[in-house]
Amino acid sequence: MKRIVITGAQKKILIVAGIVIAALAIFLRAAYLPMKQEAERLKREIGVIESEIAAIRQMAGEGRQLEAAIGALKTRLDALNAMFPDREEVILRELSAATTRLGIEVVSMRPQRKRAIKDIDGAAIGIAASSVQEMSVSLNVKTNYRSLGDLFKVLREGLPVFVKVEAVTITRIGDIRSGLLNVDLNLNTYLISAQGQ
Numbered sequence: 001m002k003r004i005v006i007t008g009a010q011k012k013i014l015i016v017a018g019i020v021i022a023a024l025a026i027f028l029r030a031a032y033l034p035m036k037q038e039a040e041r042l043k044r045e046i047g048v049i050e051s052e053i054a055a056i057r058q059m060a061g062e063g064r065q066l067e068a069a070i071g072a073l074k075t076r077l078d079a080l081n082a083m084f085p086d087r088e089e090v091i092l093r094e095l096s097a098a099t100t101r102l103g104i105e106v107v108s109m110r111p112q113r114k115r116a117i118k119d120i121d122g123a124a125i126g127i128a129a130s131s132v133q134e135m136s137v138s139l140n141v142k143t144n145y146r147s148l149g150d151l152f153k154v155l156r157e158g159l160p161v162f163v164k165v166e167a168v169t170i171t172r173i174g175d176i177r178s179g180l181l182n183v184d185l186n187l188n189t190y191l192i193s194a195q196g197q
Contacts, residue, residue, distance in 0.1 A: 027168060031152065035164040039190070042080060042162065049077045083162045084192040088114065088135055091189045094161050095137065098154045105142040107182075112136040114191060130192045136166070139185040142173065148183060155187070164188045 006014075053073050085091060088111055099106050114135040116124040124131045143151070148170075155163050167186040174180055 031156070031165050035156065039162060039164060042083065046077070046080050049073055049080065053077065081192065082160055084132070084190050085161055086191060086193050088191065091135065091137070091161050091163075091191070094159050095139065095163070095187075098159060099139075099141060099151065102143075102147050102150050102154065104147050104151060107140040107142060108138070109140075110138040112138070117190075133191045133193060135189050135191060137187045137189055139187060141183050141185070143181055143183060144179045145181065148181060162190050164190075 053070065056070050092109065092111060112135060114133045117132045117134050118124055155165060165185060166188050169184040171182045173182050
């Protein structure tokens with residue numbers, strides 16, 4: 001039986017491939033799946049709040065407690081609606097401000113054309129009288145490991161708009177001691193606009 005011999009270069013390739021596969025699995029588990037679940041939860045919460053507001057308005061009388069309840073629900077609905085702006089500029093401004101706060105150098109930010117999100121039957125998904133649209137943004141930044149981790153945390157929890165990380169490509173700049181990275185991020189952002197826009 002012939003014995004298989006693995007050279008040093010082949011071992012390095014196998015190690016790098018294992019690291020890449022492990023990083024991809026960690027990214028899917030830590031970033032993509034939680035963001036997808038959060039988007040679904042936010043959509044359900046918006047629907048519940050809108051139905052609560054409609055029910056309260058039907059029962060509305062002149063009572064102050066009822067007005068306060070409606071006001072509180074309206075405030076919650078406004079906060080959720082703010083996560084889905086109606087203009088692309090709001091999303092781009094928030095992304096730019098976040099990278100600036102973290103001291104991350106933005107090499108390029110390329111928003112793509114927004115498109116309506118459709119259900120399985122091909123009908124546009126909407127909330128109330130508005131349609132939900134998705135806009136992809138390609139972001140290329142130069143940063144270090146710590147700031148990159150902070151950026152992922154901000155994208156997940158700290159932005160007033162909803163952003164989902166679709167893909168990440170990280171390459172090292174210079175030697176390993178510099179810790180400088182070139183990072184390409186593909187993000188999906190979401191907007192709500194009046195039907196027909």
